[in-house]
Amino acid sequence: MKADSKNGQIGVKYCDDLYRLERKFKHMSLGKRRKQRKKHSKPIVEKFLDWVEKSPFYGKNALAKAAEYTLNRVNGLKAFLNDGRIEIDNNLAENAIHPNVIGRKNWLFSVSEAGAKASAICLSIAEIAKANGVDFYQYLMKLMTDLPNLDIQRNLEILNQYMPWSKNIQAACGK
Numbered sequence: 001m002k003a004d005s006k007n008g009q010i011g012v013k014y015c016d017d018l019y020r021l022e023r024k025f026k027h028m029s030l031g032k033r034r035k036q037r038k039k040h041s042k043p044i045v046e047k048f049l050d051w052v053e054k055s056p057f058y059g060k061n062a063l064a065k066a067a068e069y070t071l072n073r074v075n076g077l078k079a080f081l082n083d084g085r086i087e088i089d090n091n092l093a094e095n096a097i098h099p100n101v102i103g104r105k106n107w108l109f110s111v112s113e114a115g116a117k118a119s120a121i122c123l124s125i126a127e128i129a130k131a132n133g134v135d136f137y138q139y140l141m142k143l144m145t146d147l148p149n150l151d152i153q154r155n156l157e158i159l160n161q162y163m164p165w166s167k168n169i170q171a172a173c174g175k
Contacts, residue, residue, distance in 0.1 A: 007055060007063055014048040022088050030084030037081050045078060096127045129173075132164035138173040139164060 021040050025033045049070070057067040070077065080086040110116035129136045143162060150158050161168045 005063065007057070010051065011048075011063070011066070014044060014051070017044050018048075018088060028084075033084035034082065037084070042081050045081060049074060092131065096131055129164045132170075133175050134164045134169060134173045135175050139169060142169070142172055 018041055021036070021044075025036050028036065052067050052070050055067065057064040080088050110119065125140075126136045129139045147162065152158055160166060163169065164173075
């Protein structure tokens with residue numbers, strides 16, 4: 001979508017305003033973030049949606065497609081207003097799966113299905129570690145040295161101590 005059109009600039013301004021607020025709210029507690037969103041972000045979202053509903057976007061141009069996308073997903077787009085845990089966008093998830101999307105064609109050439117599955121598991125572990133601020137190499141070394149010596153068959157709960165978000169792993173492998 002071109003932001004140089006008048007309507008494109010209006011839409012981008014609404015988004016810029018929301019993201020400016022989100023940067024201010026980022027380090028707040030979940031409850032306080034929710035309250036601030038209700039007070040400051042909700043009116044902007046409501047004005048934006050009102051503008052989209054009343055604007056005559058027709059055809060197959062990018063702005064018309066964006067307006068249709070927005071109107072079809074109003075509830076999902078507003079979900080962040082009611083829950084401080086929900087991010088304004090899904091960029092974190094998109095960025096996490098991006099390497100998998102890029103690699104998809106390469107994995108067609110895995111020698112076996114088991115090899116492709118093993119690659120997918122390793123990449124998933126790497127991305128989850130990265131998302132939790134854990135050094136992947138250190139994490140992998142810890143898993144490879146500790147897990148073979150544990151009685152996981154009898155006590156699956158032990159694995160919780162080795163999740164990238166656990167205090168144990170954060171202390172040992174955090175960046």
